[in-house]
Amino acid sequence: MTPITTLHGIGTRIAEQLAKLDIHTVEDMLFHLPLRYEDHTQVKSIADLKVGDNTLIEGTIQAAEVKMGKRRSFLCTFSDGTGTVMLRFFHFYPAQRQQLKQGTRLRCFGKVSQGYQCLELVHPQYECTNDINSATLLEEHLTPIYPSSSQLNQSIFHSIIDQIFEKQEIVEYIPASIRDKFNLLPLLDALNILHRPQPNLSLKILREGKHPAQRRLAFEELLAHHLSLYALKIRSRTRNAPSLDNAGQLIQTLLAQLPFKLTNAQQQVYTEIATDLRSTHPMQRLLQGDVGSGKTVVAALSALQAIESGYQVAVMTPTELLSEQHKRTFTQWLEPLEIKLTWITGSLTKKKREQTLEKITSGEAALIIGTHALFQKDVEFAKLGLVIVDEQHRFGVHQRLALRNKGSQEGSYPHQLIMTATPIPRTLAMTAYADLETSVIDELPPGRTPVSTAIIPNTRRDEVIARIQHVCQNEGRQAYWVCTLIEESETLQFQAASDTTEQLKKALPHLNIGLIHGRIKSKEKEEVMEQFKAKELHLLVATTVIEVGVDVPNASLMIIENPERLGLAQLHQLRGRVGRGALQSYCVLLYQPPLSEIAKSRLTTIRENDDGFVIAQRDLDIRGPGEVLGTRQKGTLNLRVADLQRDKALLTDIVEAGKLLFKDYPEQCQSLIQRWVKEGLHYGEV
Structure with missing residues (x-):
């Protein structure tokens, strides 16, 4: 790749400014596309x-x-x-x-x-x-206006582009046969159109990103990302992993003890995972399942398959609350099988941490549950065979990579099961997770009643409080009240959890009310949750920390305050804390009027849908892939030209083109990946 400094007029100072825009090479500048265009080709009266x-x-x-x-x-x-x-x-x-x-x-x-x-x-x-x-x-063509900084004027960009088109060779990596098959412009033609558009070109089509020149670049970029993940998938098949093959006695014992039967979907998904775990290559499987579909028991069965083969299992969660929930659930299921588990988080005392580390290093602990503390330097596994990552989108890529690398021993890598209750729309899965096999639990356990959702303005707060009184005192049920901030903020007009608790205690003096949020100590948090589970508390006021991993079947009412602040997936997750049994349950979205059009659309979607995949697709439409995937972290899908929503119609062709290119032009694949993905290649290995 030719450094940008080889061009005339690009000295150290300008090169430093260009580097801030991620322009280091001539090729970087070619794909630094104009934001808009000005027409200096004709004078108007x-x-x-x-x-x-x-x-x-x-x-x-x-x-x-x-x-x-x-x-x-x-x-x-x-x-x-x-x-x-x-x-x-x-x-x-x-x-x-x-x-x-x-x-x-x-x-x-x-x-x-x-x-x-x-x-x-x-x-x-x-x-x-x-x-x-x-x-x-x-001018002979429309004048491009490039994304810039206060230190760089547009004439610098125009000079660079003129020099590139005059002197430099622009390399085409997509062969003519594939371009013809998928109706793609040659790269040089596409770049010429976008950097030097003719006066008669439709600015409206360019603004909408629908010009064939933009389609060509979007296709190439998405193809490069797809190929990078496809290459990782192929590479992982050459790596070694322990074959976790055994008689399955622990699994049979657990299934016999469970008070419920697996759904057909759970059985199907576990069969897929079990087959992968018996392989001598590392499993890389994404398990998707809607809120309450029963992913945890599938994870437990997977863990038992590894443990019976003599290996350790690590379960990583994004929050202490979710790790505590898993600890309780796994303890209940695995202790009768005489399987030792331990729990590691950042809040352990020094002495307790040392004892826990010893159990992990010696292999005494077969199952280790924890937060990001699992991959800290002093955590050493005796024989790690399976890594289970829950709510994967909450983790940075480096964190997941660090945990996988911890388990690699003598050229052998642990299997990975990645779980999410935030369903990933097909368009995202085809691009962001092309290196993973995917399993979906697409049915809920029998006896679940859909949650009835209402949208109510904050002006009717008193009616909502009266409803809590009735549900808790007359019906013997419990309720959640979810706030979006811990303490009052001057800039945001949202009720704080601590203030709300005090107000509700005054309004509902006969009810026992608890408070939970991310800043209280782990022990205190666990005590409050235990009181709520034991029905000692009628009402639990909480922040969004209860979004995942809280299971109290007697809770049948949830109030979410200021729901307009939250994304659809988060609202769906929160609502999933009720309706976890046969009881008719209710969710009240208590909003602060007036609502924006986007907020109205979001809340209406939640009220009218209980299918997580429908909600996830709508969330993608509203917020875009960066928010849905958590892709603001380095190493995830970082698109320069393509837009997953706008260009989703290309994805089927991209999968087909990827197979053709990988099979017939492997050297072109590598060049394409380096052009668009650069350092991100190894991240997909997590």
């Missing part, structure tokens, strides 16, 4: 101007003066013989006043707005044309 036009005009200054008012401004009356506009400058300097005097001939470009007396151009670009044949100044 002032008489034809309309408010909102971005346009080029030519004429003469009739008068110039500094006008005092709320804001001092320099005004130039400007005419071309067909009409008059005002050029207005709020920021100006003496030399500019000297330059822009009566009789000066200018060519100006700017946005037309309605002024006090006539049309205006505020701070237009301008060029004096007194001594120049103005016909030679017209």
Whole structure:
């Protein structure tokens, strides 16, 4: 790759500024596409101007003066013989006043707005044309405006692009046969169109990202990401892993003890996992299942398969609350089988931590549950055979990679089961998780009653509180009240959990009310949860820490305050804390009016749907893939040109093109990956 500094006029200072925009090479600049375009190819008559036009005009200054008012401004009356506009400058300097005097001939470009007396151009670009044949100044193509910084002007980008097209060879990595099959422009043609578009090109189509030139680059970028993951999938098949093959006695014992039968979906998914675990190559499987579908018991069966083969299992969760929930559940299921488990989080005392580390290192603990504390340096596993990552989208990529590497011994890697209750729409799964096999639990256990959801303004708060009184006292049920902040914030008008608890205690003096949030100590948190599970508390006020891993079948009412602040997936997860049995359960979305159109759309989606996959797709439509995947972390899908929503129609073709390219042109695959994915290649291995 040719460094950008090989181009004329790019010294150290400019190179440093370009590096801040992630432009290091000539190729980086080629794929640094314009934000928008300006039309400097034709001069428009002032008489034809309309408010909102971005346009080029030519004429003469009739008068110039500094006008005092709320804001001092320099005004130039400007005419071309067909009409008059005002050029207005709020920021100006003496030399500019000297330059822009009566009789000066200018060519100006700017946005037309309605002024006090006539049309205006505020701070237009301008060029004096007194001594120049103005016909030679017209551009031949639309002028691209690039994403930049305050230290770089547009002329630098224009100079770089001109040099690249004049001197540099632009390498095409997609063979003509594949381009023809999928109706793709050659790369050079696509780049030429986007960096030097002809005047007759539709700016509307370019703005919408629907031009064939944009389609070509989006296709190549998505193809590169797909190939990088596909390559990892192939590579993982060459790696070694322990074959976890045994008689399955522990599994049979657990199944016999469970007070419920597995659903058909759970049985199918476990069969897929069990087959993978018996392989001598590392399992890389994503397990998707809606809230309450029973992923945890599938994880337990997978863990038992590894433990019976003499290996340890690590279960990693994003929060202490979820790790505590898993600890309780796994203890209940595995202690009767005489399997020792331990729990490690950041809140353990020094002595307790040392004891826990000893159990892990010696192999005494067969199952280890914990938060990100699992992959800290002093945690050493005796014989790690399986890693289970719950709520995977909450973890940074480096964290998952660190845990996998901890388990590698003598060229052998542990199997990985990655679980999520946030269903991933097919469009995302095809790109962001192409290296993983996918299993879906697509049915809920029998006896579950759908949760009835209501959207109610905060002005009816008293009615909601009365409803809690009735549910808890008359029906013997329990309720949640979820707040979005821990303590009052001056800038956000949302009730804080601590204040809400005090208010509810006054309004409901006969009810026992508990409070839980992320900042209270682990022991205290566990005590409050145990009281709620034991029905000693009627109402639990909580922040969104209860989003995952809390299971209290007697709770049948949930109030979510300020739901307009949360994403659809998070609202669906929270609502999933009720309706965990045969009881009719209710969720009240208590919003602060007025609602924006997006918030209305989001809350209506939750009220009308209880299918996690439908909700996930709608969440993707509203928020985009970055939010849904948690991709603001380094090493996940980081797209420069493509847009997963806009370009999702390309994905089926990309999978097919990837197979053809991988089979017939392997050297081109590597070049494409390096062009678009760069250092991110190894991240997919997690």
